[in-house]
Amino acid sequence: xxxxxxxxxxxxxWLAKIIETVPRVLAPVKTGSKAEFREIKxxxxxxxxxxxxxxxxxxxxxxxTETLFAYEKQGTDTKIYDVAEENFLDTVIWRARPCDAVxxxxxxxxxxxxxxxxxxxxxxxxxxxxxxxxxxADGCCFCTSVGGGPGNTAGSDIMLTKINDKETLVExxxxxxxxxxxxxxxxxxKADDSIDKESVLAQVPVRFTREQIHDKLAKAFxxxxxxxxxxxxxxxxxxxxVCPTCACFDIQxxxxxxxxxxxxxxxxxxxxxxxxxxxxxxxRPTQATRWRQRVMHKFSYxxxxxxxxxxxxxxxxxxxxxxxxxxxxxxxNIANNE
Amino acid sequence: MSKxxxxxxxxxxxxxxxxxxxxxxxxxxxxxxxCHTPEDCKLLIFNDQCSSNLAVYLTKKEIIGEDKIGVxxxxxxxxxxxxxxxxxxxxxxxxxxxxxxxxxxxxLGNIDEMQQYVDTHEPVPNEKVLAAIEKIDKMSRSERWxxxxxxxxxCVRCYACRAACPLCYCNRCxxxxxxxxxxxxxxxPLSNMEWQINRVMHMSGRCVGCGECAAACPLELPIGxxxxxxxxxxxxxxxxxxDGSVLSTYNVNDKENFIx
Amino acid sequence: MEENNNNxxxxxxxxxxxNWCTYAGADLTGTSRIxxxxxxxxxxxxxxxxxxxxxxxxxxxxxxxxxxxSGCHPNDCHYTSGNFHARRRWMVFRDMLDFMGIDIxxxxxxxxxxxxxxxxxxxxxxxxxxxxxxGPYTEYKKAAKFLEEEKISHE
Numbered sequence: 185x186x187x188x189x190x191x192x193x194x195x196x197x198w199l200a201k202i203i204e205t206v207p208r209v210l211a212p213v214k215t216g217s218k219a220e221f222r223e224i225k226x227x228x229x230x231x232x233x234x235x236x237x238x239x240x241x242x243x244x245x246x247x248x249t250e251t252l253f254a255y256e257k258q259g260t261d262t263k264i265y266d267v268a269e270e271n272f273l274d275t276v277i278w279r280a281r282p283c284d285a286v287x288x289x290x291x292x293x294x295x296x297x298x299x300x301x302x303x304x305x306x307x308x309x310x311x312x313x314x315x316x317x318x319x320x321a322d323g324c325c326f327c328t329s330v331g332g333g334p335g336n337t338a339g340s341d342i343m344l345t346k347i348n349d350k351e352t353l354v355e356x357x358x359x360x361x362x363x364x365x366x367x368x369x370x371x372x373x374k375a376d377d378s379i380d381k382e383s384v385l386a387q388v389p390v391r392f393t394r395e396q397i398h399d400k401l402a403k404a405f406x407x408x409x410x411x412x413x414x415x416x417x418x419x420x421x422x423x424x425x426v427c428p429t430c431a432c433f434d435i436q437x438x439x440x441x442x443x444x445x446x447x448x449x450x451x452x453x454x455x456x457x458x459x460x461x462x463x464x465x466x467x468r469p470t471q472a473t474r475w476r477q478r479v480m481h482k483f484s485y486x487x488x489x490x491x492x493x494x495x496x497x498x499x500x501x502x503x504x505x506x507x508x509x510x511x512x513x514x515x516x517n518i519a520n521n522e
Numbered sequence: 523m524s525k526x527x528x529x530x531x532x533x534x535x536x537x538x539x540x541x542x543x544x545x546x547x548x549x550x551x552x553x554x555x556x557c558h559t560p561e562d563c564k565l566l567i568f569n570d571q572c573s574s575n576l577a578v579y580l581t582k583k584e585i586i587g588e589d590k591i592g593v594x595x596x597x598x599x600x601x602x603x604x605x606x607x608x609x610x611x612x613x614x615x616x617x618x619x620x621x622x623x624x625x626x627x628x629x630l631g632n633i634d635e636m637q638q639y640v641d642t643h644e645p646v647p648n649e650k651v652l653a654a655i656e657k658i659d660k661m662s663r664s665e666r667w668x669x670x671x672x673x674x675x676x677c678v679r680c681y682a683c684r685a686a687c688p689l690c691y692c693n694r695c696x697x698x699x700x701x702x703x704x705x706x707x708x709x710x711p712l713s714n715m716e717w718q719i720n721r722v723m724h725m726s727g728r729c730v731g732c733g734e735c736a737a738a739c740p741l742e743l744p745i746g747x748x749x750x751x752x753x754x755x756x757x758x759x760x761x762x763x764x765d766g767s768v769l770s771t772y773n774v775n776d777k778e779n780f781i782x
Numbered sequence: 783m784e785e786n787n788n789n790x791x792x793x794x795x796x797x798x799x800x801n802w803c804t805y806a807g808a809d810l811t812g813t814s815r816i817x818x819x820x821x822x823x824x825x826x827x828x829x830x831x832x833x834x835x836x837x838x839x840x841x842x843x844x845x846x847x848x849x850x851x852s853g854c855h856p857n858d859c860h861y862t863s864g865n866f867h868a869r870r871r872w873m874v875f876r877d878m879l880d881f882m883g884i885d886i887x888x889x890x891x892x893x894x895x896x897x898x899x900x901x902x903x904x905x906x907x908x909x910x911x912x913x914x915x916x917g918p919y920t921e922y923k924k925a926a927k928f929l930e931e932e933k934i935s936h937e
Contacts, residue, residue: 422740445929665883716839769867
């Protein structure tokens with residue numbers, strides 16, 4: 185891993201070079217009072233003063249709506265047409281947060297554990313993640329309680345940490361990252377060993393550990409805590425949709441007589457009909473059972489089956505929730521109770 | 523202990539109600555609270571930040587069951603209860619409906635008292651929404667199309683708007699029907715517009731104007747403008763909504779100017 | 783739809799009509815040998831009260847350039863009040879569509895009774911002429927083709 189320094193006023197120059205060279209650059213852009221990842225064509229569009237975006241950037245590898253294949257019936261034959269993956273754009277994600285970058289870990293595991301999802305893998309392979317370490321956190325952040333941190337480099341190709349007004353530390357973590365550095369070699373100088381990244385990072389108090397939660401969950405299936413915590417949950421999909429690791433999807437058909445497309449779109453385990461069977465039976469008939477599923481999936485089933493936790497502590501779910509289902513609060517409750 | 527906490531705790535300890543639904547302080551703003559014991563009532567608060575429309579829980583059998591419950595709600599909660607009653611969705615005998623005025627807890631014992639309260643306490647309209655409606659009204663047709671297409675193309679179809687609305691209580695929403703497929707279930711500019719048009723049309727005459735749909739939207743899409751515009755149009759065309767749901771009744775004297 | 787080799791735009795109009803009045807009226811137009819534009823595809827309903835407003839949006843998404851909705855005159859509905867309900871529905875829906883920027887000039891509402899064969903021809907000719915001038919409803923059709931923006935490889 186290489187440690188470089190970029191002067192703060194050169195960051196703009198480097199980004200401009202990236203925008204010139206790379207087909208697509210996604211960065212946080214102001215939208216009303218918040219920020220979202222959008223494609224930028226101008227280095228001035230980036231919203232540097234917002235803590236984080238409302239939605240994660242998982243749509244760059246796992247879009248909300250995507251075609252799986254197209255079909256056409258010709259007589260008694262059916263022709264299947266694949267998606268033209270060569271059209272997927274090389275993309276730089278600029279100013280991701282460490283909790284965004286680390287989110288690709290569980291996503292990639294989910295899309296590769298039994299069936300290697302070609303579309304996801306093709307999109308993901310074209311991503312270069314440039315994350316900015318966090319010097320601030322809010323009441324919904326809890327990355328340090330889930331094995332992460334405001335300067336955690338997992339999942340990033342490059343990480344920038346602002347040391348002071350003049351200098352930013354640049355950690356080059358992968359070859360992909362190096363290629364971006366090479367676009368503007370003159371912007372960078374070697375970093376001194378004395379540069380202390382930890383001292384400028386946000387303080388995010390540890391509220392619990394993942395292992396604590398995992399162990400408590402092993403005995404919690406029948407606990408009354410699920411009903412108590414989920415009473416106010418409205419069963420919308422906001423939490424699942426903004427989450428960087430949630431990958432549940434629905435498969436639908438855009439049918440037009442003898443031709444059409446099979447479409448994949450986001451779904452949420454919080455929706456009432458998510459597990460509805462055609463028989464009419466629903467194994468998760470109450471919001472309590474669905475809330476239990478959400479927590480168990482991220483903190484018990486995923487680590488047990490895929491060896492990875494399904495939560496990065498970004499707090500997006502809590503901020504997006506209309507009724508303040510603050511997941512860190514709920515998890516702390518679980519860790520401390522029963 | 524506040525009068526609110528006292529009153530609600532008493533209702534619980536005397537067994538008058540099985541549960542109280544009110545507001546408590548959340549991470550950044552108030553959120554719905556469910557009190558099962560008199561002790562729980564200590565957390566109840568009431569101020570003008572308390573905006574969730576608690577009536578959304580009154581149609582959820584898994585929350586309220588068949589028991590008598592108490593609700594401490596804001597103006598819109600009361601307005602919604604009247605509408606839900608009109609639609610036969612709640613049993614008023616199982617409801618103790620309260621609100622807070624200053625420090626005092628007021629109980630609204632029957633529909634007339636609720637209607638009285640609603641008639642005399644109408645909140646000030648949201649200036650921002652009214653200004654946005656005016657701005658859009660002045661746009662040309664194609665400007666309006668571009669505006670709504672660009673705003674609603676950001677929609678991800680999380681249905682927070684639907685979930686937060688107390689009058690969206692259908693067991694199976696029109697978007698959850700495949701045969702026939704009225705609205706494409708995937709997020710796309712046109713189907714997102716169709717979803718909002720459908721939602722607002724299904725709300726016509728029923729919407730109480732609480733604005734929780736817009737507040738719930740995680741992406742801050744301007745959908746509150748649609749419900750407000752629809753509500754205003756209906757009020758201007760058909761009079762107040764006391765007459766019952768607009769689209770389930772008719773008047774032989776309805777006047778339109780476009781059917782020739 | 784007319785076949786034409788001149789690249790003149792021929793609008794595609796979908797008509798939602800009620801069985802007892804307008805459909806019968808359209809039959810009368812035919813038996814009276816009144817010629818009128820052939821651009822209309824008629825969808826027959828028992829009553830205008832049965833016409834779901836979403837069907838209009840489906841018609842536009844499916845490629846219609848214009849829509850006609852027609853039924854019995856008020857007080858003449860075969861089911862007594864179906865057209866009153868429909869009238870209310872259209873009053874609300876039309877305003878909603880206009881606010882969203884959907885071109886309500888492309889939707890023609892009318893009351894055509896079973897005896898008004900000539901009127902039906904007029905309504906159709908009028909609408910077709912108007913839509914022909916307005917051109918195809920391209921912006922709606924474009925929005926309906928969102929998925930096609932993702933390219934598929936043709937073998």
